[in-house]
Amino acid sequence: MRHKISLSIILIVFWLLNSGHYNYLILALGAASIAIVVLIAHRMDVVDHESQTIHLSLEYPRFGLWLIKEIVVANLTVVKHIWLGNKTITPTVKVIKASQTTDVGKVIYANSITLTPGTVTLGLVNDEIMVHALIQENIVALESGDMDSRVSRLEQSW
């Protein structure tokens, strides 16, 4: 029940932010659609079992800022290699270990790898991530475990 109320509140806030129109007809339509969504979620029985609680902690903004920095640096590297041409790239495929214990932690790690250009996650089996990298240094940087330990630290704050 608690999750249903919080789901309704989140949907209401989301709807209000997206709408920007506040006459009665539009508000009624918004309320009706939110009610239908909560009803469908209730009928599907997903709210109280599969919900992922949002844990607020300072680790999130810290990891986010670090990830943005990494994305910018990686983007500049890839753009440099695009203009320098094919002779300068050294594509590599390698399996690396993920030290996270929960599924969400592993998904965050794999998605962070994909989000930084130059490295793409091709597969995730148990704790092994197959990574394709545009240049070999990217794999070396991943193997040094900096990103891995940062995601693990994020995971431990839950």
Next chain:
Amino acid sequence: MEGVLSLLSAFFLLIGSFLCLSGGVGILRFPDFYTRMHAAGVTDTLAATMILIGLMLQNPEMLVIIKLILILLMTLFISPAASHALGQAAALNNLPPLVNVQIKDLEKGSASGDKTSKS
């Protein structure tokens, strides 16, 4: 104030456009499927961010900015999932990634290069 904002906006939009262009050039230029995905990643992440920041500065109203931030967050959550699905589909269908040596070979016989990468 207005002038500064539109100047900043133009700056971000220009950088975003350049990154989009680079991504496109990369997609055409790189030798095989996997390396092309990296080029598409540039368009997905920094280019989209820069263009959205430029758009936010065009019209700094609360609702508009919040919507653009939501779009940005959605892109950043969805695009890695899409890239991963693509990459995994290719890997599961045994599309072999080009490695170093093969690229050097491609450079030597650059006329047949495109055909080899497609086969």
